[in-house]
Amino acid sequence: MRKRPIIIDTDPGIDDALAIAIALFSEELDVRLITTVAGNVSLENVTLNTLRLLHFFGKDVPVAKGAAKPLIVDFVDASNVHGKTGMEGYDFPEPKEELLLSEHAVNAMRRVIMESPEPVTLVPIATLTNIALLFAMYPEVKKNIREIVMMGGSAGRGNKGVMSEFNIATDPEAAQMVFQSGLPIVMAGLDVGLKALVYPEDSEEIKTMGKVGDMAYHLFKRYRGGSFQTGLKMYDSCAVAYLLCPELFEVAETYVGVELHGSMTAGCTVVDLKGYLHKEPNTKVCIDIDGEKFREWFKDSIRKCV
Numbered sequence: 582m583r584k585r586p587i588i589i590d591t592d593p594g595i596d597d598a599l600a601i602a603i604a605l606f607s608e609e610l611d612v613r614l615i616t617t618v619a620g621n622v623s624l625e626n627v628t629l630n631t632l633r634l635l636h637f638f639g640k641d642v643p644v645a646k647g648a649a650k651p652l653i654v655d656f657v658d659a660s661n662v663h664g665k666t667g668m669e670g671y672d673f674p675e676p677k678e679e680l681l682l683s684e685h686a687v688n689a690m691r692r693v694i695m696e697s698p699e700p701v702t703l704v705p706i707a708t709l710t711n712i713a714l715l716f717a718m719y720p721e722v723k724k725n726i727r728e729i730v731m732m733g734g735s736a737g738r739g740n741k742g743v744m745s746e747f748n749i750a751t752d753p754e755a756a757q758m759v760f761q762s763g764l765p766i767v768m769a770g771l772d773v774g775l776k777a778l779v780y781p782e783d784s785e786e787i788k789t790m791g792k793v794g795d796m797a798y799h800l801f802k803r804y805r806g807g808s809f810q811t812g813l814k815m816y817d818s819c820a821v822a823y824l825l826c827p828e829l830f831e832v833a834e835t836y837v838g839v840e841l842h843g844s845m846t847a848g849c850t851v852v853d854l855k856g857y858l859h860k861e862p863n864t865k866v867c868i869d870i871d872g873e874k875f876r877e878w879f880k881d882s883i884r885k886c887v
């Protein structure tokens with residue numbers, strides 16, 4: 582079976598690390614490029630973390646550095662959740678620097694997309710700055726993009742602001758540009774991320790699943806995206822899960838826009854499930870997930886990371 586070509590845009594980040602592992606070791610996905618963007622921690626740190634992960638996984642995927650800050654708003658990271666370096670808790674090997682391209686992420690994405698014999702799927706699991714810049718600089722890429730499957734947004738409450746999710750709220754203008762791109766979009770937001778939980782008994786099982794499982798266990802001990810005892814939120818794995826096991830999700834096609842000017846709501850995704858705005862649907866929103874099946878899928882996926 583032909584593997585589906587994808588580009589992962591990421592900000593590792595503990596939950597990113599597991600999503601990247603699952604994608605790299607899957608038999609269905611061909612990770613052509615990994616691009617980095619400032620988000621959980623600084624651009625330098627997310628890039629070093631990506632290069633460390635690839636060295637640890639033994640996967641020689643090219644990496645390209647992207648935006649160091651959002652388009653308009655000031656950059657605010659999530660080191661309070663992921664630790665100062667973004668991946669504390671495990672002794673990774675040195676970054677595999679030879680995988681780092683000299684090209685900027687946007688130029689590398691353009692090259693990979695335009696050279697691909699079949700349409701490429703973009704999998705942003707971080708702030709959308711690189712994706713917005715790609716569409717602004719090289720709109721021609723859209724003809725060879727199959728869809729965008731993102732972790733981001735929320736039809737309900739937020740985890741960065743009252744109503745805003747971190748990836749969207751960190752660069753709202755970039756997110757608006759992506760939702761207005763006209764491309765097919767799948768949004769795996771907090772509505773499913775908050776239910777994609779790994780419990781202590783899962784972590785103990787994962788710990789026995791080879792070196793990736795052991796790595797995951799040690800990262801989970803430091804991850805403050807939820808609680809080790811009551812459930813750790815595997816936000817970014819939801820985007821990869823949609824690609825590999827879409828039946829886990831309940832999806833609604835609707836219009837999604839990004840609030841840019843609200844004094845209390847800037848950065849939130851406005852998910853118009855009831856059509857009040859009378860706008861054409863532009864997004865498939867994952868509105869629910871089978872949490873129990875996700876747990877089993879997640880463990881099966883980590884088991885394959887050998």
Ligand code: RIB
Nearest residue numbers: 594597706707747748816
């Ligand atoms: O809101 C969760 C998202 O923000 C995830 O992508 C996590 O890694 C952080 O980037």
Ligand code: CA
Nearest residue numbers: 594597706707
């Ligand atoms: Ca992320």
